[in-house]
Amino acid sequence: ETGVTQTPRHLVMGMTNKKSLKCEQHLGHNAMYWYKQSAKKPLELMFVYNFKEQTENNSVPSRFSPECPNSSHLFLHLHTLQPEDSALYLCASSQDPGLSGNEQFFGPGTRLTVL
Amino acid sequence: GENVEQHPSTLSVQEGDSAVIKCTYSDSASNYFPWYKQELGKRPQLIIDIRSNVGEKKDQRIAVTLNKTAKHFSLHITETQPEDSAVYFCAAYFYSSASKIIFGSGTRLSIRP
Numbered sequence: 001e002t003g004v005t006q007t008p009r010h011l012v013m014g015m016t017n018k019k020s021l022k023c024e025q026h027l028g029h030n031a032m033y034w035y036k037q038s039a040k041k042p043l044e045l046m047f048v049y050n051f052k053e054q055t056e057n058n059s060v061p062s063r064f065s066p067e068c069p070n071s072s073h074l075f076l077h078l079h080t081l082q083p084e085d086s087a088l089y090l091c092a093s094s095q096d097p098g099l100s101g102n103e104q105f106f107g108p109g110t111r112l113t114v115l
Numbered sequence: 116g117e118n119v120e121q122h123p124s125t126l127s128v129q130e131g132d133s134a135v136i137k138c139t140y141s142d143s144a145s146n147y148f149p150w151y152k153q154e155l156g157k158r159p160q161l162i163i164d165i166r167s168n169v170g171e172k173k174d175q176r177i178a179v180t181l182n183k184t185a186k187h188f189s190l191h192i193t194e195t196q197p198e199d200s201a202v203y204f205c206a207a208y209f210y211s212s213a214s215k216i217i218f219g220s221g222t223r224l225s226i227r228p
Contacts, residue, residue: 041220042202042204042218042220042221043151043159043204043206043218043221044218045215045216045217045218048215056215058215090158090159102147103149103161103164104149104151104159104161104216106158106159106160107158108157108158109158
């Protein structure tokens with residue numbers, strides 16, 4: 001699979017577990033994003049990274065912790081989640097999130113279920 | 116605050132007819148408005164976008180119009196086909212608080228054969 005890849009594709013975890021979601025982009029882009037997609041809020045931006053630096057944290061609870069070691073990789077570390085955190089977590093990348101706006105390329109998502 | 120409203124939430128049209136989805140946004144400084152299509156079980160993909168320096172853009176059966184004064188933009192699909200069935204999201208870039216994109220709540224479009 002090319003473009004933006006995500007692992008795992010499905011994850012079931014208990015509220016006391018710690019897990020991580022991984023995203024990798026093969027497009028040479030400089031910006032990466034985490035989104036949450038649920039029935040309640042179809043596409044909710046969580047975090048923005050531009051050139052490995054976090055530029056946006058959309059009031060996300062601290063039980064979600066992002067990490068961007070380089071422009072190609074993005075992680076979302078999860079701990080002590082709640083059942084309402086169950087959702088599809090989508091990663092995306094773009095050439096640059098700058099003021100001009102540009103196309104976001106989405107990964108296939110990780111379907112997360114918190115028991 | 117920054118907001119994008121999208122209507123309708125569901126839309127069913129006869130194959131061959133046209134479909135129109137409308138969005139309004141709150142920040143007059145926004146200047147980039149993309150539309151994404153998400154088929155069932157698949158990832159969202161950009162289908163068309165428009166910038167604030169134009170009022171209309173067309174790509175085959177798909178067109179988007181923008182009214183900056185009224186702060187609304189619309190997606191028009193003509194001669195609808197079964198493969199147009201999907202959820203469509205509008206979005207707007209906001210610059211009042213760093214660079215940020217906000218998506219509408221989505222429209223589930225169904226094409227009746």
